[in-house]
Amino acid sequence: MNSILQHDLNDFENILEKAKQQGINFLNNLENIPTSNKNKIDPKRDLNELGLGSEQALKEFKERLAPLLVSSPGPRYWGFVTGGSTPASIVGDWLASVYDQNTQSVTSQGGNSALIEFETINLLLQLLELPDSFLGGFVTGAAMSNFTCLGVARQWFGKQFGKDFAKNGISESINILTATPHSSSIKSLSMLGIGSQNYTVVNTIAGNREALDLDDLEEKIKALNGKPFILISSAGTVNTADFDDFEAILNLKAKYNFWWHIDAAFGGFAAVSEKYKHYVKGWENADSVTIDCHKWLNVPYESAFYLIKKEHLNLQIETFQNSNAPYLGNALENFNYLNVLPENSRRLRALPVWFSLIAYGKEGFCDIIEKSTLLALHFGNALIENGDFELMAPIRLNNVCFTLKGEENQDKTLQFLTKLNDTGKVFMTPTVYQNRKGIRASFVNWRTTEEDIKIVIEEMKAVLDDLDY
Numbered sequence: 001m002n003s004i005l006q007h008d009l010n011d012f013e014n015i016l017e018k019a020k021q022q023g024i025n026f027l028n029n030l031e032n033i034p035t036s037n038k039n040k041i042d043p044k045r046d047l048n049e050l051g052l053g054s055e056q057a058l059k060e061f062k063e064r065l066a067p068l069l070v071s072s073p074g075p076r077y078w079g080f081v082t083g084g085s086t087p088a089s090i091v092g093d094w095l096a097s098v099y100d101q102n103t104q105s106v107t108s109q110g111g112n113s114a115l116i117e118f119e120t121i122n123l124l125l126q127l128l129e130l131p132d133s134f135l136g137g138f139v140t141g142a143a144m145s146n147f148t149c150l151g152v153a154r155q156w157f158g159k160q161f162g163k164d165f166a167k168n169g170i171s172e173s174i175n176i177l178t179a180t181p182h183s184s185s186i187k188s189l190s191m192l193g194i195g196s197q198n199y200t201v202v203n204t205i206a207g208n209r210e211a212l213d214l215d216d217l218e219e220k221i222k223a224l225n226g227k228p229f230i231l232i233s234s235a236g237t238v239n240t241a242d243f244d245d246f247e248a249i250l251n252l253k254a255k256y257n258f259w260w261h262i263d264a265a266f267g268g269f270a271a272v273s274e275k276y277k278h279y280v281k282g283w284e285n286a287d288s289v290t291i292d293c294h295k296w297l298n299v300p301y302e303s304a305f306y307l308i309k310k311e312h313l314n315l316q317i318e319t320f321q322n323s324n325a326p327y328l329g330n331a332l333e334n335f336n337y338l339n340v341l342p343e344n345s346r347r348l349r350a351l352p353v354w355f356s357l358i359a360y361g362k363e364g365f366c367d368i369i370e371k372s373t374l375l376a377l378h379f380g381n382a383l384i385e386n387g388d389f390e391l392m393a394p395i396r397l398n399n400v401c402f403t404l405k406g407e408e409n410q411d412k413t414l415q416f417l418t419k420l421n422d423t424g425k426v427f428m429t430p431t432v433y434q435n436r437k438g439i440r441a442s443f444v445n446w447r448t449t450e451e452d453i454k455i456v457i458e459e460m461k462a463v464l465d466d467l468d469y
């Protein structure tokens, strides 16, 4: 063994202790660490001939690299839809690295870490009150989950014509209907060879909605003349957290032949609260569902899962099996994650979620969900009270979409946002909603409090004064 590695091995406990210290210094200071910075490094550092050892590497990380990092797991990072990490989720994440399993199937790797993944998916189904007619697994994020689900949908579509697209390639044009898809679903269409422009846009409900207009949907279905299609529906659009009407979609399922996918990346967690579960009523009837854990479940990146109905397992295996690796056995007889999703080797990605669900239970997450939605309303009210802003859409759940008052102030809105983000006190993202430039604040982080909203409103006032608005 190389002497520096040997030294590290002997010093392992001390090294981990120092890493823990570095971590806890960051976590205990999250509120004061800026949400943005302009620090840079020259990323062309020379590789050492002789290694420095972990302790020196940690020192260099602290001095050179840590200053590049922002307080994105902190309470005032409201950009995109960004969750933080609870204590239990960090424990699970650290231990997933320490145990370093390659989670595939029961006993195939010698161990049984897949049982932990099965158990975690089962706990999630209980949290979300979904039936166990779904089979699920972990992937890196909702984008990869959408890809997985739509990959199986593509195979289903071919089967309606007696074709095996996975084996022979796509030989029929695939009909996709959707109203307000997330960009990652469109990217999936591109990666799946369907084509990122080859989908039909269904109108949204009139009057400030992003949900499918059911009449227009049915008209567009009829225009397909009985041909099958794939419906990409939404449980929580990113701008306004709007939901499609799943009970109405279920009624269409009785009349027409289609694969029903729901992107519920963050909105799926509405199911956890008595107050909001009506948004997802009927969603258990979908063929596939995408859900992120690194957003509202507040576990570290990268964590999401897909749910696909068990009845489609054959199609899923046809799509993702490693068919030319005989040592992997018969994919149908021996369930193995590497035959049902894009990646082969995978870390024990379920563990952070398992720790979170065991540690905080249903009530812990119900609290996080309901507190986030209250904070969103609270922030919306503060914006209205302030008088310089207007909401671009009603606040249905946890996202607030707003802008400076007055159509003529679109560019000023972006100027304002840039200056506000530069303060490092808060981070929000620019958006375009109904052809108008705006700002989006998303409440997902378990640490955010009313005090944070006060701090942000004060900053916003100061920036406006500065801008001479």
Ligand SMILES: *Cc1c(COP(=O)(O)O)cnc(C)c1O
Pocket (backbone or CB within 6 Å): 081, 140, 141, 142, 143, 144, 182, 184, 236, 237, 238, 263, 264, 265, 266, 292, 304
């Ligand atoms: C965030 C998000 C995605 C993409 O998720 P990643 O985890 O970033 O891959 C997809 N759909 C919706 C609705 C989202 O909010």
